[in-house]
Each structure stands twice: as structure tokens, then as C-alpha cells.
Amino acid sequence: MPRLNAAALLLAPLLSSTALHAATPSYGERLEGFDYPYPQQHFEFQSQGQSLSMTYMDVPAKGKANGQTAVLLHGKNFCGATWEQTIATLSDNGYRVIAPDQIGFCASSKPRGYQFSFNQLAQNTQALLDRLGIAKATVIGHSMGGMLAARFAINHPQSVQQLVLVNPIGLEDWQAEGVPYASIDQLNQGELKTNAESIKNYQLRFYYNGQWKPEYDRWVDMQVGLYHGPGREIVAWNQAQTADMLFSQPVIHEFGRIQAPTLLLIGGKDRTAPGANRAPKEVAARLGNYPELGRKAAAALPKGTLVEFAELGHSPQVEAPERFHQALLKGLAQQH
Template identity: 60%
Template sequence: MMKRIARATTLVLGIALAGASLMPVRSALADPMLADFDYPHEVRRFEFTSQGQPLSMAYMDVPATADPNGRTVVLLHGKNFCGATWEGVIRPLTEAGYRVVVPDQVGFCKSSKPRAYQFGLHQLAANTRALLDQAGVSDPIVMGHSMGGMLAMRYALMYQDEMSGLVLVNPIGLEDWKAEGVPVVTVDELYKSELKTGADSIKKYQLSTYYNGEWRPGYDRWVEMLAGMYRGEGGDLVAWNQALTSDMVFMQPVVHEVQNIRVPTLLMIGERDTTAIGKNRAPAELAKRLGNYAELGRRTAGRIGGSVLVTFPDLGHSPQVQAPDRFNAALLENLGQVSAQR
């Protein structure tokens, strides 16, 4: 049975006018590995070999600051995000007694960006499992946002007997864009598009797709984080990895398998979200109906047995960034219930 908890309250923090939000953002950072971008906690390294090459995954491993409850939450970032983007969620979890592990996936942020790698959700899930094994993490609650939610679903389908819970925050992959009619493009075409990425284009996309036309100064930090990786020497490799992973998420939808998830699941959905990979190249009528998260959230929760659905009708793709206090209160209220079901 699906439990739907609606949370519709008025945003109380000041928001910048949409017109002003299109002013250029300039990043002083210029490093494809984010060497000059500070994460909220110590960054560790998981060194391993995959597909015949040495790779390194950056991750944070943050202990509980209250009485430990013996549980670990693993936070998986989205495609246009990094482990650092979870900073507002880490502290409430550790204060509630959870250990929190936050990796950067291969191809992203502070982790290796290989020139040649067969990116796949199965591969990233296996990489994550190997990192957790080295860190001594067992039966984690895996929590993913955006692409990280898509990865978390794949992880649950592969390793459900090794998990105690699954949390999905506006995951992508809840619809099959290719089957819906979005044109397929080559990796080379995706790469050409990625080479044009900069702070201004990142902000414009996030404004329209993530935040429903409402911008706050605090969001600029995350724009600068992403833009810095594209700037200067090594930016072309960042663009190449982004093209490869765009192809991955487009070609590997999980929507057809969500009914097979057997892990206790909590879905947290900002219903103003309109994210859909490839929507910009879809016919206008098709683009209008893609990324309807109010519908996608309800539909997905109905297909995952025993799932709990928490909705934020006034929030977009990143409810944990837009309204951290509301999001964290809802998370902690429901997290124990979900993980206790196992």
C-alpha cells in the first residue's frame, strides 16, 4: 500500500526575481577535479581497478555526532551535482545517529575522469558497492537524487539483499524518453553540446528546469562548482565524460523494472520538477508532457510495493536544496519507518 504524505507550505525565504537571476555567474575555479572547491567534510580516496585501468573515487565518510544507531546512509549525487551538494542533508543525518558515506562517481567531480570507459548504471553500482565493502559498510540505506536516484534504483535491483532501505529524491529514469519519442543523438553530438557549457548556460537550465523560475543567491555556489570543471586545461575531458554519462542515462531507463524493487522505499518528490533528458531536442508537444513529476512520483510509488511517498507540491528538482529544513524534517520523520520494515 502506498502512503502519500503531502507537504504544501509557502516558501518563506526571500527569492530573487527571475529576470535578475539571469545575470552572468563568473567562476574563479578552473579545475576538472575540483581541487580548489572545498567539500564540507574530509575527502578520502578509494583506489581500485575497473575495466583494466586504475581509478580513484573521492568520498566523504562522516560518523554520527549523536549516539550512533548502527545504520549508514549512502548519498548518491545527480549528474549535475556532486557529493558536496548533499551538505545540508549530512549534518541532520549524523545528528540523528547515522553514519553517512557520500561518494563522487567515476566521471564526476573529484573522482577520476577516464578518457575511455564503458559507463553503465550496473558499473557505477558495482563501483559503489566495492567502495562500501572497503569502508566496512553493510546493509546501508541508499539514498539517491536525480541521476543518483536512477543509480540507487539500479543498485537496489542488483543488491537488494544487502540493503536496509532505499530513498529516492526526484530520481530521473522514471520514464523512457527514447520510447516516448525523444530523438537519439550520438556521443559525438552530445560532446559538441557539452563543450559549450559554462556558468551562464548551467544557471539558465537550472532556473527553468530545477527551480521553477525562482533563484536564490545560495544556488550560485553549485553553478560555480560545475562551471569550474569545464574551465581551463582538462575541461574537454569533463565534457567528454558528461557526454558519455548523458548517453548512459538516456539509453538505460529503469522505469520498466521498478516493480521488481523489494527494498523498503521512500520517495521524496518536488512536484514542480520538469527534468527530462533530451527534452530540448524533442518535438514541442512531446516536450510539454515529459518530466511531469507530480504524475511520475505517484505512478512510481504505486509500482513499488509498500513504498512511502512524500510530496512537496511547491518545490522543484532539488527539494533538499530549495527547502532544507522542510526536506530534512520529512526525511527523518519517515526514514526510520522505511528502514525498520526490513
């Protein structure tokens, strides 16, 4: 009996490890195997000498159509699918909704040799809208998508009826604040270490203010499945390239150029600050203060309106969807 117990004890960690490994989802390089909430469509185009495919969802108005289109731009650790509840809410309220996955992310192409920039991603998005015959839209960006939405509004003002920034990162210039530069090779090594535990811990801290709900697991699975799948090398490489992009291409200094009415929706518990983990302690301590950053950004915008969710984190649309969407719809109606 003692020998059997010892063997069982030795075997237990192996069984646990095997069970954990089996439970970790594995998706294809373009997120094959993950269920999107609406049918996927594909925009095929040429960019930087390559044939690329941008996956997007095009959801018609379910309620009485109001003749308006909303374009939803996802964050770096997110996908178009993460907008699931927002798409449903906007569609129910008469909007046609376009939710693309940017090149390098999620269900879209993962090019190895691609010069990622917010200017390029904005141009890709404009090309998609041109293909769909959309002349003007309400552009809603979250996290990294907020930086992209701001760049889009600056570069393509004729296409933006209203702008909404949901906890956008880049409300401060991290390099100017003293965060050291990390090379793409260094960033890539960090990305290759990504696992379910690191993703969940990060989201728990920054997105949900330490309070986890079972419905958040789906978004962890979505992200970790890409890193755990056969395309992990190119997924990590694109993530490193885009991490360099958002560190080295700040948009905040140009907020004064944004002419569209802009709604800022800010979760006040957010402390997201890419690169803070490699910054000196005194620098890291002052970064990611979203209540302060949101107010400064609103003041810098010619037509800015700030709505604060004091007790919410980086993803208010996922953490408190009913409250968030009520504020979103109210803000959109007031900007008309």
C-alpha cells in the same frame, strides 16, 4: 570629451567581459580548488583495465550513533558536496554518512575510455562499501543518483536496508516516448558550450521554480569551474558519455523488482526531461510531469511511499532543506 566618452563606451564591454571572465571559477580536472564540506578520502581500485580513484566523504555520527549508515548518491549536475546539509542532518541524527563522487564526476577519476553504465557504477559503489566494511545501508539517490540507487537496489539487494529516491530522473523512458537519439559526439559538442549563464538558467528553471537565492551560486560555481578549468575536454566527454547512459539505460521498467522499503520524495514543480529539447513539441509537452510520474512510480514499487512537495522543484533538499529533511527523517523512521 566626446572622444573620451566614445572610447569609454567602446572599452566598457571589454572591461565587463574581462571582469566576468575573471569572476568565473576554474577548478582542476578532479575539482581541485573547490572546498568540500568534509575531508575527502580516496578509494583506489581497478575497473575495466584501469586504475581509478573514487573520492568520497565518510562522516561519522555526530549525535548518538544509531548503528546505521546512509549512502548518498549525487545527480549528474551535482557532486557529493551538494549533499552538505543532508550529511549534517543525518550525522546529527546518529547516521554514519558515506557520500561518494562517482567515477567520471567531480573529484573522482575522469577516464577517457570507460564504458559507463548504471550496472558498473553500482558495482563500483558496492566495492566501496565492501572496502569500508558496510554490509547494509540506507541508500539515498537524487536525480541521476536516483536511477543509480534504483539499479543498486536491484543488483545488490542484500546491501540495501532502505531506499530513498529524491526527484529521480528516469521515471519515464524518454526513448520509448519518442525522444530522438543523440550520439555521444553530438552530446559532447553541446557539453563544450556549457557556461555559467547556461547552468544558472537551467537550474533556475528546473531546480528552483524561477526563484533564485544567493546560496545557490556555490553550486553553479562548482559545476562551471570544472568546465572552465584545464580538464574541460575530459569533463565534457564524461558528461556526454553519462548523458548517453541515462538516456539508453532506463530502470523504471524494473521498479517492481525493488524489494527494499522505498521512500519517494518528489518536488512537484520539477519538469526535468533529458532530451526534451530535441523532441517534437507534442512529445516534449508531455515529458517531465513529476506529480504524475511520482504517483506512477510509487504504485510500481512493491513497498513504495510517496511524499510530495507540491511547490518545490528538482532539488528540494537544497531549495527547502528544513522541510525536506523533516520529511526524510520522518519517512526513514516510519520504514523501520
